[in-house]
Amino acid sequence: MVLKQGGSQHGIARTSRVRTEAQKQQDLERIQKYRDLESHLRKLVSASDYSCDTFDLTTKLLKLNPEYYTAWNVRRRTLISGLFSRRSDGSSCWRGCSSSSRCDTTTTCSAASLSSSLTRILPSRAYQTTGRSGTTADQDVSDAATPNDTTTPTPEDEESQKKDSEIIKSELFFTIPLLLESPKCYWIWSYRLWILGQSVLLLPVPIAKKIWQEELGLASKMLAKDCRNFHAWGYRRHVVSRLESKELGGESLVESEFAYTDRMIRGDLSNFSAWHSRSKLIPRLLNERVAGEKERKGFLDAELNQIREALNVGPEDQSLWYYHQFLIDNLVSPVGRPTIVPTLTVEERVMYLTNEITEIKDLLEDYKDVKLIYEALLEYTLGLCQLIERKPEEDERQDLISWVKKLKELDPMRMGRWIDLERDSGLTELLPGWSGQPKHY
Amino acid sequence: MESLTDTLWDVVICGTGLQQSLLALALSRSDKKVLHIDPNDFYGDAEAAFSLQEVESWVEKVEAGKEGLFRAASVEKPEGDTGLSFPRAYSLALAPQLIHARSTLLSQLVSSRAYRQVEFLAVGSFSIFKPSPDPSQNPTLVRIPSTREDVFSTTAISAKAKRGLMKFLKFVLDYDSTPQTDTWQPHADAPLAEFLLKEFKMDEELQTYIITLTLSLDGKINTRDGLAVIRRHLSSMGMYGPGFAALYPKWGGLSEIAQVSCRASAVGGAVYMLGTGVKMMNDQEDPIVVELTSGDTIKTRKVVRSNEGATDESSINRLVAVVGSSLKSLFESTVEGAPTPAVAIVAFPAGSLSTTAGEASQSPVYLSVHSGDTGECPANQSILYFTTVSEPTSQDLLQRALYSFLAAVAGETVPQCLYKLQYKQLRSSLQSQPNGLIFDFAPPASSLAFDDSTLQSVHDAWKMVLGDDAVEEEYLTFTDREGAMDDDEIYD
Numbered sequence: 001m002v003l004k005q006g007g008s009q010h011g012i013a014r015t016s017r018v019r020t021e022a023q024k025q026q027d028l029e030r031i032q033k034y035r036d037l038e039s040h041l042r043k044l045v046s047a048s049d050y051s052c053d054t055f056d057l058t059t060k061l062l063k064l065n066p067e068y069y070t071a072w073n074v075r076r077r078t079l080i081s082g083l084f085s086r087r088s089d090g091s092s093c094w095r096g097c098s099s100s101s102r103c104d105t106t107t108t109c110s111a112a113s114l115s116s117s118l119t120r121i122l123p124s125r126a127y128q129t130t131g132r133s134g135t136t137a138d139q140d141v142s143d144a145a146t147p148n149d150t151t152t153p154t155p156e157d158e159e160s161q162k163k164d165s166e167i168i169k170s171e172l173f174f175t176i177p178l179l180l181e182s183p184k185c186y187w188i189w190s191y192r193l194w195i196l197g198q199s200v201l202l203l204p205v206p207i208a209k210k211i212w213q214e215e216l217g218l219a220s221k222m223l224a225k226d227c228r229n230f231h232a233w234g235y236r237r238h239v240v241s242r243l244e245s246k247e248l249g250g251e252s253l254v255e256s257e258f259a260y261t262d263r264m265i266r267g268d269l270s271n272f273s274a275w276h277s278r279s280k281l282i283p284r285l286l287n288e289r290v291a292g293e294k295e296r297k298g299f300l301d302a303e304l305n306q307i308r309e310a311l312n313v314g315p316e317d318q319s320l321w322y323y324h325q326f327l328i329d330n331l332v333s334p335v336g337r338p339t340i341v342p343t344l345t346v347e348e349r350v351m352y353l354t355n356e357i358t359e360i361k362d363l364l365e366d367y368k369d370v371k372l373i374y375e376a377l378l379e380y381t382l383g384l385c386q387l388i389e390r391k392p393e394e395d396e397r398q399d400l401i402s403w404v405k406k407l408k409e410l411d412p413m414r415m416g417r418w419i420d421l422e423r424d425s426g427l428t429e430l431l432p433g434w435s436g437q438p439k440h441y
Numbered sequence: 442m443e444s445l446t447d448t449l450w451d452v453v454i455c456g457t458g459l460q461q462s463l464l465a466l467a468l469s470r471s472d473k474k475v476l477h478i479d480p481n482d483f484y485g486d487a488e489a490a491f492s493l494q495e496v497e498s499w500v501e502k503v504e505a506g507k508e509g510l511f512r513a514a515s516v517e518k519p520e521g522d523t524g525l526s527f528p529r530a531y532s533l534a535l536a537p538q539l540i541h542a543r544s545t546l547l548s549q550l551v552s553s554r555a556y557r558q559v560e561f562l563a564v565g566s567f568s569i570f571k572p573s574p575d576p577s578q579n580p581t582l583v584r585i586p587s588t589r590e591d592v593f594s595t596t597a598i599s600a601k602a603k604r605g606l607m608k609f610l611k612f613v614l615d616y617d618s619t620p621q622t623d624t625w626q627p628h629a630d631a632p633l634a635e636f637l638l639k640e641f642k643m644d645e646e647l648q649t650y651i652i653t654l655t656l657s658l659d660g661k662i663n664t665r666d667g668l669a670v671i672r673r674h675l676s677s678m679g680m681y682g683p684g685f686a687a688l689y690p691k692w693g694g695l696s697e698i699a700q701v702s703c704r705a706s707a708v709g710g711a712v713y714m715l716g717t718g719v720k721m722m723n724d725q726e727d728p729i730v731v732e733l734t735s736g737d738t739i740k741t742r743k744v745v746r747s748n749e750g751a752t753d754e755s756s757i758n759r760l761v762a763v764v765g766s767s768l769k770s771l772f773e774s775t776v777e778g779a780p781t782p783a784v785a786i787v788a789f790p791a792g793s794l795s796t797t798a799g800e801a802s803q804s805p806v807y808l809s810v811h812s813g814d815t816g817e818c819p820a821n822q823s824i825l826y827f828t829t830v831s832e833p834t835s836q837d838l839l840q841r842a843l844y845s846f847l848a849a850v851a852g853e854t855v856p857q858c859l860y861k862l863q864y865k866q867l868r869s870s871l872q873s874q875p876n877g878l879i880f881d882f883a884p885p886a887s888s889l890a891f892d893d894s895t896l897q898s899v900h901d902a903w904k905m906v907l908g909d910d911a912v913e914e915e916y917l918t919f920t921d922r923e924g925a926m927d928d929d930e931i932y933d
Contacts, residue, residue, distance in 0.1 A: 224683065224778020263777040266594055267683055312600050313592045313607050366604040 037061050050081040066178045069187045085160030164202045171195045200247050209248045215239050227264055233273045254284050269310050272319035279326050283338035296341040308359055315363055315370045353384050371410040374403045401427050450476045450741035452906045458486035459699050460882045463899045466702035467917050469709030477711050480718030484700050487885050488536035490693025493528035496862055509749040510884055514864035524765045525859040532817045533761050534694040537809050537826045539564045539687040540891045542677035553917040558701040564687040565782025570789045580849040585650045588678055609641050614675055616668045625664050633667030653788040656889040659830050660791055660805045684779030692816040724879055743906050748881035752869040757887045758835035760827040760863050762843055766856035768823045772812050783814035794841050796834045804830045806842045807889055873898030875905045
């Protein structure tokens with residue numbers, strides 16, 4: 001591991017510098033060089049020249065300016081038009097459009113939709129060789145052979161697969177330094193996803209699968225650097241769903257993804273995205289384990305114990321309370337959603353909830369000023385009463401009143417909310433002799 | 442080019458220990474004429490790293506009374522083919538200090554660009570040795586939790602005790618603000634252990650965890666110092682990556698930093714002479730006249746050297762053992778995305794060990810375990826550095842610590858010890874100070890973690906040498922010699 005200085009290029013901090021005449025001249029030369037490259041590209045494109053030279057030109061331009069999305073599109077076209085091998089049956093490997101229909105996930109396959117819109121607009125040389133013109137995306141799907149043909153690959157096929165594999169690898173490699181420089185540039189990510197999609201279409205399943213597995217590794221690396229990056233979690237889910245898809249073998253990754261949330265949580269308890277992911281994985285996890293009632297109860301107990309341990313060291317952390325709430329909701333109001341233990345009786349639910357309330361009260365021993373604890377206690381106690389369909393008993397009422405009082409103290413900005421809560425829960429008391437005039441505590 | 446004796450040197454630096462070497466680095470971009478000498482034929486002085494051959498000649502010198510701070514050195518090698526590799530496969534460090542991520546040393550290495558020559562490894566877990574209550578069972582190592590996530594994961598502490606520990610960790614992170622200062626300042630000079638008991642109701646076990654994090658050699662660190670060190674540890678956590686709070690330079694710890702600094706100084710024009718010391722010096726003249734052991738007599742404006750004169754009665758005992766196992770279980774990272782650590786710390790609290798005669802240990806013993814990743818030994822072996830404050834039973838106690846540790850980490854078989862080096866290092870409470878035209882560096886501290894106060898003396902020496910030519914903004918702040926990467930390359 002090497003020490004890195006943050007936030008600067010080449011170890012030198014960015015400062016606004018005064019340009020000398022020599023530097024100004026240098027900048028003008030650079031601008032001219034860029035403009036020349038750009039106009040050269042335009043010339044080639046207008047001449048429909050999508051050869052290797054064009055490809056090299058996009059390389060130069062994109063290194064200078066990865067946000068130049070036209071250059072990315074041209075690059076894609078050069079690959080499609082020639083650099084990617086053709087199948088021996090002569091049809092184009094141009095299955096970009098089909099990938100959008102194969103996407104099982106709801107996340108956007110923006111790269112795929114981009115490429116499919118391209119075919120509709122621009123005639124490609126591939127079309128010309130097969131003698132078709134202006135065909136729509138859908139027709140292409142029905143006409144073309146599936147990528148996972150059961151026919152034995154010819155030596156020609158193997159040769160072209162090898163070539164395509166190399167191109168895909170080098171293209172993925174090409175995007176890396178660009179991503180390191182501009183990690184938020186959508187065009188680079190879009191291109192990367194498109195290349196990954198091409199691997200499914202052009203390469204045999206084991207190789208494509210390996211490429212996507214490496215991509216999962218990349219997603220893990222990104223999350224290691226910034227474990228709360230919402231987009232990185234979304235990207236991870238997309239990669240996982242591709243790996244689980246039929247085209248890549250259809251193996252479920254739910255156990256390893258669940259274990260991954262475990263590791264992320266151990267790295268940083270405050271990881272809302274990890275807890276959220278975890279909650280989403282549970283229903284499928286339990287189904288795949290074919291968990292009976294006993295296993296499900298055991299699972300719920302373990303999850304409750306774990307989140308309580310976390311709350312014990314981090315009661316001020318909202319993401320932990322959200323997860324606790326998720327588990328309690330799962331217990332208490334199972335209607336209309338997949339539950340962990342659907343067979344719990346009302347008595348059992350009451351027991352669980354009562355136990356949780358007791359455990360949380362223990363936290364007050366050492367954490368007297370953490371408002372989230374009081375909020376939770378309030379909500380769960382009121383929830384308990386609702387579950388049993390009765391009003392709070394006297395000792396519960398006293399607790400509730402003192403907790404609201406504490407909340408008013410700790411969170412005066414939300415005074416209105418606490419007052420409303422008091423009133424709606426019937427916690428306000430009538431003083432003797434003051435009928436109709438409730439006194440607020 | 443002027444000869445050695447004709448040159449009027451701006452400074453002669455004696456000794457290539459860490460402080461002198463950092464000074465040489467600091468002077469490497471000035472146009473001062475620097476002559477850097479060392480009576481040893483190796484770099485690093487009291488912070489050097491040795492191959493096995495170099496260890497043995499060093500031991501001879503120590504026994505002949507020629508190595509200043511060191512005493513009572515000996516080497517023990519079991520007979521026969523033990524699996525010990527060739528001598529140069531090893532680099533035993535005399536100063537295996539870990540450097541906290543927050544340490545100013547690191548930021549100075551960065552700003553001076555010297556960091557590019559050093560490879561840093563992560564220091565991983567801190568554990569406590571727990572003797573087994575039952576003689577038929579092996580002792581164990583228990584990890585010390587120092588982050589909220591550690592406290593969450595550990596199964597060794599009760600829920601209530603965890604809450605107490607969390608309170609303390611939060612307190613320490615902000616210990617120099619009110620109202621925390623009101624709580625600890627009255628106890629500033631009292632032992633930290635007492636403070637933990639009184640103010641945080643911590644039981645002995647938790648106290649041990651916290652005291653160990655301070656790496657206090659006698660276990661008696663006071664509250665003021667203890668809180669400062671713990672805060673440094675806690676705020677260093679995660680600074681350069683998840684899961685670790687301290688770094689260790691590859692190839693021999695501080696010795697590597699000393700060598701890199703001297704190299705940079707040589708590139709800047711300083712002249713180096715190993716195997717050369719000061720025979721005689723007349724500091725009443727200006728410029729100072731120095732007669733070197735090489736026979737040359739030179740003139741210099743300033744002299745910088747180590748004060749190896751009077752030292753305290755106190756010393757530390759060290760045992761360095763090469764072990765024939767990679768001890769993988771100690772170097773596993775539990776945190777996602779964390780680098781594999783190369784160093785692990787184990788503490789044997791007072792009372793957890795007993796001498797052969799059955800007496801319980803009075804002071805803690807600290808162990809720094811280094812994997813082959815440090816470059817200090819082959820990949821399938823490890824180096825154990827044991828340290829304790831010197832007492833009559835220390836040598837015996839360190840041996841017991843070694844065998845207890847091997848019992849605790851034994852898998853199918855107990856790992857074998859292939860090589861042992863033992864020695865004593867004197868400690869000193871002397872301060873570094875200028876003395877007319879001479880600057881005396883205090884002897885190096887023999888602490889387990891690098892102490893940033895060392896850097897202040899380097900800065901003072903630099904100011905003394907440069908006098909009016911000292912430009913504060915340029916202290917250890919340089920630009921790369923090679924020049925920035927040429928952006929124009931990508932245009933071609």
